[in-house]
Amino acid sequence: MKRHHIMAVVLLVAVALVCTLAAREFMAMNQPDEIIPGPGVKTVGALSNYLGNLAGTSSNASVYYLDSGKPGATVLVLGGTHPNEPAGFMTAVVLTEHVSVLEGRLIVIPQVCASGFTCTDPLEGYPQSFSLQSKSKVRTFRFGSRGSNPIPEWPDPLVFLQYPSGQQLSGNETRNLNRSYPGRPDGTVTERIAYAVMQLIDREKVDYAFDLHEAAPEIPIINAIVTHEKGKDIAANALFTLETENLQFALEMSPVNFHGLSHREWGDRSAAFPFLMETSNPIQGRLRGKTDATLVLRGTDEKYKEAAQLGTMRITYELTGEPLARRVARHLRGLQAILSASMESAPEKRIVLDGLPTYEQVLEQGVGAYLQ
Numbered sequence: 001m002k003r004h005h006i007m008a009v010v011l012l013v014a015v016a017l018v019c020t021l022a023a024r025e026f027m028a029m030n031q032p033d034e035i036i037p038g039p040g041v042k043t044v045g046a047l048s049n050y051l052g053n054l055a056g057t058s059s060n061a062s063v064y065y066l067d068s069g070k071p072g073a074t075v076l077v078l079g080g081t082h083p084n085e086p087a088g089f090m091t092a093v094v095l096t097e098h099v100s101v102l103e104g105r106l107i108v109i110p111q112v113c114a115s116g117f118t119c120t121d122p123l124e125g126y127p128q129s130f131s132l133q134s135k136s137k138v139r140t141f142r143f144g145s146r147g148s149n150p151i152p153e154w155p156d157p158l159v160f161l162q163y164p165s166g167q168q169l170s171g172n173e174t175r176n177l178n179r180s181y182p183g184r185p186d187g188t189v190t191e192r193i194a195y196a197v198m199q200l201i202d203r204e205k206v207d208y209a210f211d212l213h214e215a216a217p218e219i220p221i222i223n224a225i226v227t228h229e230k231g232k233d234i235a236a237n238a239l240f241t242l243e244t245e246n247l248q249f250a251l252e253m254s255p256v257n258f259h260g261l262s263h264r265e266w267g268d269r270s271a272a273f274p275f276l277m278e279t280s281n282p283i284q285g286r287l288r289g290k291t292d293a294t295l296v297l298r299g300t301d302e303k304y305k306e307a308a309q310l311g312t313m314r315i316t317y318e319l320t321g322e323p324l325a326r327r328v329a330r331h332l333r334g335l336q337a338i339l340s341a342s343m344e345s346a347p348e349k350r351i352v353l354d355g356l357p358t359y360e361q362v363l364e365q366g367v368g369a370y371l372q
């Protein structure tokens with residue numbers, strides 16, 4: 001055997017080794033995250049209960065029902081509409097694992113865009129997961145992509161025509177759940193998820209529905225509550241309460257002509273009052289530097305700090321960063337304030353949660369302390 005033959009064999013073996021290791025890491029993202037139902041969870045179901053053709057697919061998200069058995073409001077909380085927005089789905093996981101319901105009913109879907117948790121977005125350098133210390137063990141959660149996994153829907157169209165509005169968006173938005181409502185039962189996978197969520201809202205007679213998000217610090221709609229016209233009084237009252245606690249939230253109205261979004265379509269097409277909440281997440285920002293699991297948890301980025309110090313940020317960016325604990329604490333406190341305001345406007349629709357940690361508790365103890 002000549003020397004260059006040996007080199008070729010060595011190179012081939014090295015390439016095979018790298019491919020095998022990369023494939024293992026890639027495939028590991030298909031392993032679902034462990035979500036441990038807490039004392040409040042009475043039943044666990046799936047989106048396929050609302051649209052049968054999701055059964056057996058990677059998009060069949062789990063649905064957790066926390067039922068007090070007493071009459072009151074039915075509240076829906078979605079996390080993971082965008083699986084690269086961890087504070088949204090971690091807030092939903094805390095509700096599932098730590099909270100009980102004393103009056104009314106809470107339905108939680110922590111990872112509603114389930115297939116989006118099986119991959120990350122190309123060219124972003126995102127970590128595949130991050131870990132938190134709970135009381136007894138290390139809990140690891142996947143960091144996913146903004147949209148559904150592209151494989152079942154491949155290829156994306158050049159232009160995404162939103163159904164049924166016909167609104168045109170860039171092709172990759174076809175996998176964005178928050179452009180796909182109301183969806184359709186025989187549409188793309190993402191449209192089918194949207195359809196199942198709409199069915200759930202109708203069949204379970206949801207009164208108040210929450211969609212928990214995060215966005216880049218430079219996006220104007222952060223630290224915000226976005227609401228449909230019908231929820232504006234409730235949201236405004238909640239905002240006043242939060243303001244007295246020194247928690248600033250911006251009130252944003254859902255644009256009437258922007259179709260496919262949860263706060264628009266749930267509000268127009270169901271009896272539910274929708275609320276979308278956004279926290280500030282540096283890992284989604286374009287200014288960010290090193291992109292790793294530490295950035296998910298600590299939310300500290302030197303370039304954002306510099307931008308804030310130079311006064312170029314339009315939005316308040318905390319110089320100490322935007323840690324996951326603060327982002328989850330904001331979501332939990334915002335949710336609670338909106339529910340209190342909703343009970344003032346409709347006293348017969350009560351929802352009373354037990355075990356919901358306060359803003360300060362989450363900041364002090366961290367998110368892991370409220371996991372099973």
Ligand SMILES: [Zn+2]
Nearest residue numbers: 082085213214
């Ligand atoms: Zn989002």
